Amino acid sequence: MPKADLLDPAGKAVANALQRKGNKEIANVRIGKRIELHYETAPSEADLEAAKQIAADFLSNGIIEDVVSVTVEN
Amino acid sequence: MRIGVVTFPGTLDDRDAKRAVRLAGAEPVSLWHADTSLQNVDAVVLPGGFSFGDYLRCGAIAAQAPIMKTIIDAANGGLPVLGICNGFQVLVEAHLLPGGLTRNEHQHFICRDQKLIVENVDTAWTNQFSIGQEITIPLKNGEGGYIADEETLKRLEGDGLIAFRYSDVNPNGSVNNIAGLRNERGNVVGLMPHPEHAVEPGFGPDTPLAMRSGVDGLQFFKSVINQVVNA
Numbered sequence A: 001m002p003k004a005d006l007l008d009p010a011g012k013a014v015a016n017a018l019q020r021k022g023n024k025e026i027a028n029v030r031i032g033k034r035i036e037l038h039y040e041t042a043p044s045e046a047d048l049e050a051a052k053q054i055a056a057d058f059l060s061n062g063i064i065e066d067v068v069s070v071t072v073e074n
Numbered sequence B: 001m002r003i004g005v006v007t008f009p010g011t012l013d014d015r016d017a018k019r020a021v022r023l024a025g026a027e028p029v030s031l032w033h034a035d036t037s038l039q040n041v042d043a044v045v046l047p048g049g050f051s052f053g054d055y056l057r058c059g060a061i062a063a064q065a066p067i068m069k070t071i072i073d074a075a076n077g078g079l080p081v082l083g084i085c086n087g088f089q090v091l092v093e094a095h096l097l098p099g100g101l102t103r104n105e106h107q108h109f110i111c112r113d114q115k116l117i118v119e120n121v122d123t124a125w126t127n128q129f130s131i132g133q134e135i136t137i138p139l140k141n142g143e144g145g146y147i148a149d150e151e152t153l154k155r156l157e158g159d160g161l162i163a164f165r166y167s168d169v170n171p172n173g174s175v176n177n178i179a180g181l182r183n184e185r186g187n188v189v190g191l192m193p194h195p196e197h198a199v200e201p202g203f204g205p206d207t208p209l210a211m212r213s214g215v216d217g218l219q220f221f222k223s224v225i226n227q228v229v230n231a
Helices: A009-021 A045-059 B014-024 B066-076 B086-093 B150-158 B218-229
Strands: B002-007 B027-032 B043-046 B081-084 B100-102 B110-118 B134-141 B145-147 B162-166 B178-182 B188-191
Touching: B002 B014, B014 B027, B014 B218, B043 B066, B043 B086, B066 B081, B081 B086, B086 B100, B086 B188, B110 B178, B162 B188
Parallel strands: B002 B027, B002 B043, B043 B081, B081 B188
Antiparallel strands: B100 B145, B110 B134, B110 B162, B162 B178, B178 B188
16 A cells, blocks of 8 residues: 555545545545465465565565555465 | 666667767667676666556566666666666665655656756766756656655755756655755766756757757766766
């Protein structure tokens, strides 16, 4: 997700559109990313730890984004 | 004097950068993202464009390219490196310069002749300017809003690491009007505007003297030639 204190222009554009559509109860919109890593076999604990590292080092930029969660899903 | 210009998939301004190198008086050398050799160049330019389609984040995938491992090592050893626009984004993603670049505050892609103030001339790429000089360099980007945390900003301001600031207008919401940075050593410079588009009369930005006569960008390349020749 873009960091909370940063302007998120895409989220702002969507929030403005929702206001125009009549959804006045929505005050703000923020847009992030979901990135799926697919494994050949069910990922181990070590794979999850490695994925967390990849998320921190490469998939996100800590200056502008926060990693919200890294989880194993089926 | 050989200056390498890197081409990544999606790079657009490599040919213009090579042309600028030639007009400044050096020999341009094409470098390919998947290679690891710098072919004994004396300096490297990371040109503008949309490397790897700007996927993930602008410059993030290019920063992991094989040629970048070599360039990061060489830059840490003092090799002059200039990052222009997407090349600036690559330098930031490669941690050769601090901070990050975000989508323009007003959400529009901009393309304009941009006035800049030269803030630092103790670098490989700015030594032919004078401090406080106003220059005009074309700017064209969608994600040029520079940001950094408070501590980093304090360091950038305190240590004189801001190379250029936007003058007249802030075109993209960059903090402290930052248009370009240098590293501590002064060999690495990155900026959003495109000096390679202001190197030849008839093809540059407009000036008060004549249309398209601006050639302020040439001094970036003459600076690095000056530095290498006098090294």
